[in-house]
Amino acid sequence: MNIIEFRDVSKIYENGTAALKDINLVIKKGEFVFLVGPSGSGKSTFVKLMIKETPVTSGTIFVAGRNICILKSSKIPQLRRNIGCIFQDYKLLSDRTIFENIAFALEVIGKPNYIIKAQVPQVLKLVGLYSKMDSYPHQLSGGEQQRICIARAFVNRPPILLADEPTGNLDPATSESIMKLLSRINLIGTTVVMATHEKSIVNAMRRRVVEMEEGLIIRDQKRGVYGS
Amino acid sequence: MGFTAITTVAITLFIVGVFSVILFDVQGVLNSIEGQVEIAVYLKDNVSNDLKVYLENEIKKWPEVDSIAYVSKEQALEKFKVQNEGSDILKEIQGNPLPASFEIKLKDAQKVEQVALRFVDKDGKSIDGVDEVIYGKSYIRKLFSITAIAGTIALLIIIILILATMVLIYNTIRLSIYARRKEIEVMKLVGATNGYVRAPFLFEGFFEGFLGGGIAVVLLYLLNKFLLIKGETVIVETMHIKNLAILGSSNIILIAYFGIIIIGGLIGILSSGFALRRYLKV
Ligand SMILES: Nc1ncnc2c1ncn2[C@@H]1O[C@H](COP(=O)(O)OP(=O)(O)OP(=O)(O)O)[C@@H](O)[C@H]1O
Ligand SMILES: [Mg+2]
Numbered sequence: 356m357n358i359i360e361f362r363d364v365s366k367i368y369e370n371g372t373a374a375l376k377d378i379n380l381v382i383k384k385g386e387f388v389f390l391v392g393p394s395g396s397g398k399s400t401f402v403k404l405m406i407k408e409t410p411v412t413s414g415t416i417f418v419a420g421r422n423i424c425i426l427k428s429s430k431i432p433q434l435r436r437n438i439g440c441i442f443q444d445y446k447l448l449s450d451r452t453i454f455e456n457i458a459f460a461l462e463v464i465g466k467p468n469y470i471i472k473a474q475v476p477q478v479l480k481l482v483g484l485y486s487k488m489d490s491y492p493h494q495l496s497g498g499e500q501q502r503i504c505i506a507r508a509f510v511n512r513p514p515i516l517l518a519d520e521p522t523g524n525l526d527p528a529t530s531e532s533i534m535k536l537l538s539r540i541n542l543i544g545t546t547v548v549m550a551t552h553e554k555s556i557v558n559a560m561r562r563r564v565v566e567m568e569e570g571l572i573i574r575d576q577k578r579g580v581y582g583s
Numbered sequence: 584m585g586f587t588a589i590t591t592v593a594i595t596l597f598i599v600g601v602f603s604v605i606l607f608d609v610q611g612v613l614n615s616i617e618g619q620v621e622i623a624v625y626l627k628d629n630v631s632n633d634l635k636v637y638l639e640n641e642i643k644k645w646p647e648v649d650s651i652a653y654v655s656k657e658q659a660l661e662k663f664k665v666q667n668e669g670s671d672i673l674k675e676i677q678g679n680p681l682p683a684s685f686e687i688k689l690k691d692a693q694k695v696e697q698v699a700l701r702f703v704d705k706d707g708k709s710i711d712g713v714d715e716v717i718y719g720k721s722y723i724r725k726l727f728s729i730t731a732i733a734g735t736i737a738l739l740i741i742i743i744l745i746l747a748t749m750v751l752i753y754n755t756i757r758l759s760i761y762a763r764r765k766e767i768e769v770m771k772l773v774g775a776t777n778g779y780v781r782a783p784f785l786f787e788g789f790f791e792g793f794l795g796g797g798i799a800v801v802l803l804y805l806l807n808k809f810l811l812i813k814g815e816t817v818i819v820e821t822m823h824i825k826n827l828a829i830l831g832s833s834n835i836i837l838i839a840y841f842g843i844i845i846i847g848g849l850i851g852i853l854s855s856g857f858a859l860r861r862y863l864k865v
Contacts, residue, residue, distance in 0.1 A: 435774035446769050463775035
């Protein structure tokens with residue numbers, strides 16, 4: 356089943372930058388896909404289009420078979436609840452503890468308290484930061500903050516997880532532990548799309564690699580590597 | 584919290600309340616005066632009974648006329664005696680110098696001149712059988728147009744004040760949207776509904792307006808209790824006017840209180856709604 360499909364998708368920002376040009380891509384349910392390419396090649400734009408953070412200029416995007424380009428604005432929340440997103444710039448709230456940050460994502464979609472109390476500690480254990488739940492984001496290292504982002508994106512168990520540079524600026528060991536975490540999440544059936552420009556990680560994983568350059572897909576390879 | 588916004592709502596609505604009370608009361612006073620407006624048509628002593636009956640029937644047919652009463656010479660004298668009891672003037676009266684008259688009450692005070700002029704012919708002389716016509720002239724009409732103008736001015740001031748409060752609330756909401764922009768961004772990205780994101784700001788606006796309205800009502804209540812009710816007693820006693828509406832004890836003031844709180848809440852919701860439309864795109 357195609358869980359994500361891009362058909363002739365182009366994105367031109369208001370200032371005229373063409374970030375994506377006629378992208379065609381199909382991602383199947385349960386896949387783990389690396390989106391690789393140099394800075395500015397359009398990886399984050401790809402992610403933003405999927406959650407309708409910004410609209411497409413032309414073409415169509417299907418998520419779970421539904422055309423999200425014609426989605427009514429009242430249906431966008433539903434789409435986003437099904438796509439966990441790890442943002443390149445974390446987007447953690449600095450005046451809230453780790454527990455509160457993750458609980459926030461459940462609260463605002465109307466989850467009752469007892470579910471929040473059960474699920475937040477559980478997902479914190481999954482990312483190995485249970486002991487830090489009363490800390491504030493600035494008291495955590497970069498890698499720990501990344502794992503909090505994963506926890507927040509995953510706490511609602513969405514069928515799709517988008518990870519935009521989840522290993523950016525991390526040392527190899529920390530990156531490896533984050534990759535293990537994402538693999539585990541993928542193993543339980545979650546479709547994972549990860550944007551990165553780190554060769555070593557991609558090469559170590561041997562998963563599908565979609566390579567982009569200046570808004571175009573220049574390579575799509577099963578069990579690929581980054582740069583030959 | 585938007586302390587300035589709440590204070591401004593309170594002051595504005597207090598002024599709105601005071602204006603309403605004043606306008607309502609002036610209107611009430613004028614209405615009571617209006618009820619008393621009448622035209623006195625004095626008849627010549629030698630008027631025949633036929634002419635008298637004819638005139639009375641004619642006048643009754645006029646659509647402006649509310650009621651007509653005939654006062655005979657004898658009744659006029661009686662009245663005069665009662666009004667001037669104990670006065671020296673009574674001793675000087677010999678016979679009955681007072682004329683008989685029609686007292687005409689009108690439905691609409693503004694028509695008084697128009698009706699009175701029917702008793703005068705082209706040359707400015709009174710018509711047959713009529714000696715003199717006395718009426719309230721046009722001062723009533725002037726009073727009415729003055730209150731109408733005052734009302735329009737008050738309304739303009741009120742509108743300007745309300746707009747100013749709306750701008751203030753709009754601004755506090757804009758600031759709190761700005762202060763919470765990161766939270767809002769995260770909320771939206773993890774799938775909070777538009778209503779969920781907007782509700783707290785709408786509530787904040789409503790609360791500011793509502794609280795301001797509440798403070799205005801408290802101020803109005805105090806003003807009413809310590810000033811207007813006392814003033815009402817004075818006016819009622821000196822001017823013999825019964826239906827002073829909002830002033831003092833009337834129940835209408837409760838409706839006014841209620842209305843002011845509602846208006847406050849509406850102002851708040853509307854202003855924050857505008858701010859959300861502008862600054863919280865979804
Ligand atoms: N909001 C925006 N307005 C205008 N141009 C933008 C905007 N966001 C991104 N761009 C441009 O679109 C192009 C693609 O940007 P994008 O963020 O998708 O790249 P990326 O592959 O994620 O890069 P990086 O690896 O540095 O994160 C770049 O040229 C960028 O300057
Ligand atoms: Mg990026």
